[in-house]
Amino acid sequence: MMTVLLGVCLVVVLVVILLQITTRRRKPGEPPLEPGPLPYLGVALEFSQNPLGFITSRWRKYGDVFTVRLAGHYTTFVLDPRSFTHAIRNTRVLDFRAFSNKIAHRVFGMPIVYGTPRDWVRADSDALFSQELQGQGLDKVTEVMMGNLQSAMLAATDVTVEWNRGELWSFVYRIMFSASYKTLFGEHKEHKDETARLLHAMEEFQKYDKRFPEIISNVPWWLMGHTKKRYGYLKSMVSPAELCQRDVSDFIRMRQEIYGDGNLSPDETAAFNFATMWASMSNTVPAAFWTLYHLLKDPVAMNAVKAEVNQALKETGQSLEHVKKGDKIIHVTRQQLNDMKCLGSAINEALRMCSASMIIRVATEDAELALESGSTFRIRKGDRVALYPGFLHMDPEVFDDPETFKYDRFLENGMEKTTFYKKGRKLRYYLLPFGHGVSMCPGRFFALNEIKQFVTIVVCYFNMDLLEKHTPPQDQSRAGLGTLAPLKDCLFRYRLK
Structure with a gap:
């Protein structure tokens, strides 16, 4: 008994000493x-x-x-x-x-290239974002994405059934994953089971991404089950050998050329591609989900967005009936998407409420x-x-009634509102879902474009209703890492118009 007590006392003393040594003084x-x-x-x-x-x-x-x-x-x-x-x-x-x-x-x-002779590889590949995924360079990508979104959306629904029931998060994830992957990394030239293969990749990606807070916290791989195996599989989906079999986008093709000139190994190249893949999915999909969710919950907001979409189609002589009869797809340009100010405001409002990045x-x-x-x-x-921009985004002095989704919060006289104040002074930065300064996400224009396209296509093709009244809580385990996914899914119904 005495030995046990002495052992306990020794442990307590050691803990106290450790605390004294490691405790910082201001x-x-x-x-x-x-x-x-x-x-x-x-x-x-x-x-x-x-x-x-x-x-x-x-x-x-x-x-x-x-x-x-x-x-x-x-x-x-x-x-x-x-x-x-x-x-x-x-x-x-x-x-x-x-x-x-x-x-x-x-x-x-x-590979860690910063501060090494190979850092030019990172710099040159990052420069392609402004060249290919912003401004006019985004036009071609927008056209490809429109086709991929519509193909994925129709493939995910049973158009012979008048009303489909499903889970909204799963619906959004499946469509956005397939369309984003194909837009960047292209269609496989020969694989016959592409749809099933991408569905499996999506499931593996979701499981890997679920453990992302632990991975980034340096939890040992052996404590995370099959996560390391999934990591290897996902890298194989964007490896040089795989991409040789796909009609990749110009953006990815040019990056592969840079990696080749930099003598990166196949594994290093796959790692760069995996990072691009993750960035295109992990934040965009939750933002698309929350935008659609809040629009479905607010009929006034949905009608305002529908009016903008219908106007864009009318100006170009398009309609869903023409698409059905002619076996075509809806075409909406990047400029038309930019002109949809109600939709842009609704997306900004969803980002304000769900982004939890830490700079x-x-x-x-x-x-x-x-x-x-x-x-x-x-x-x-x-x-x-x-x-922590999330603190700013929920500041009632900057955003009145911040807990409430207001689709027109970022609208003023039909244009984007940019005047928000703190202590009587206009803020230069009031919405920061994509970071700030040198860490600002280089693919943010592509991401916003994807969300706009997704909502536009949904509005064009479907009637939808939420079947649950309560808003699902956000998954706080991802706080600091970007946009927050819902902690649980929600039921909805939908049918082709």
């Missing part, structure tokens, strides 16, 4: 500090359960700037949107590339950072500086 000039109750984890458990609630409570306690220990890292949150640029613009001491490269290496297997920089040395007010705060080498 220094002059540093923000308020909360190390949290748990060694290493700090406040991670409370944060993961309700990120917005956690940040809101600390804002009330500490103000716009505070530091917490979050999963082994001391992270300083800057919450005043007027100070966003001030807080992270010091690129000399605040690093994004090295940090993001390490993350990408972990979750996708991408992170890592300090490469001890530094003093400035805020918009002129005040400063100090951070230490290795600390992280984080912006």
Whole structure:
């Protein structure tokens, strides 16, 4: 008995010593500090359960700037949107590339090229986003996506049945996954079971993506079941050997040429492609789901969007009846999609309510950072500086009644509204679902275009009704990683017009 008590006492003493050694003390000039109750984890458990609630409570306690220990890292949150640029613009001491490269290496297997002679491969391949997936370069991709969306949508429905019943999240996911994959990576030239193969790939992707918070947290592969196997399979779906058998987009074709010139191995090339694949699915699909969900729940909003879509079809002499009779597809150009201001506002509103990205920089040395007010705060080498736009997006001073979906919130006199205020001053940044600065998603124009096309096609082809009144909760486990998926699916019914 005495031996047991001595052993317990020794453990307690060692824990106390460990806590004293690892507990950080706030220094002059540093923000308020909360190390949290748990060694290493700090406040991670409370944060993961309700990120917005956690940040809101600390804002009330500490103000716009505070530091917490979050999963082994001391992270300083800057919450005043007027100070966003001030807080992270010091690129000399605040690093994004090295940090993001390490993350990408972990979750996708991408080689770490930043700061090496091969970094030009990353830079040149990233430059293709503005060339091929923005502006006029997006026109051709839009046309291909329109065809793929309609093919996937009709394949996912039984058009001989007057009313179909289904689950909305599954419906959206299946259509968006198939259409996005084919648009970027093309149709297989010979494979006869393409539909079944893509359905299997989608199922494996969903299972892999479900474990993404654990993967990015560096949980060992052996603790995550078949996740490592799924990781290998998904990379094989975008490997050079696979893409040689597909009619890939110009965007992917040119990237493969860059990877070849950079002497990347097949596995390294597949890793870059896997990252592109994940980025095109993981945030776009939830955003498409929430946009459609809220439109179905709000008849006024749906009618406003329908009016825009019908006007675009009328201007080009198109109708669903013409499509049915002529075995054709609906064609809507990128410019027509841009002109749909109600639809654009509805998508922005859905993104405002479901995006939970965290913009992170890592300090490469001890530094003093400035805020918009002129005040400063100090951070230490290795600390992280984080912006959490979700706090801004739900700020009632900026967005009246932020818990309510208002499809026209981003509309003003028939045009996009860009005037939002905080403490009487116009905000330069008020909606940040795609990041900020050097970490802003390069594929954001392609993503928004996909969502617009998806909703347009749904409106053209189907009548839909939700069969459940309660809005499904959001999956908070993905907070900090982008748009939040629903925690559970919801039933709906639909029929071809």
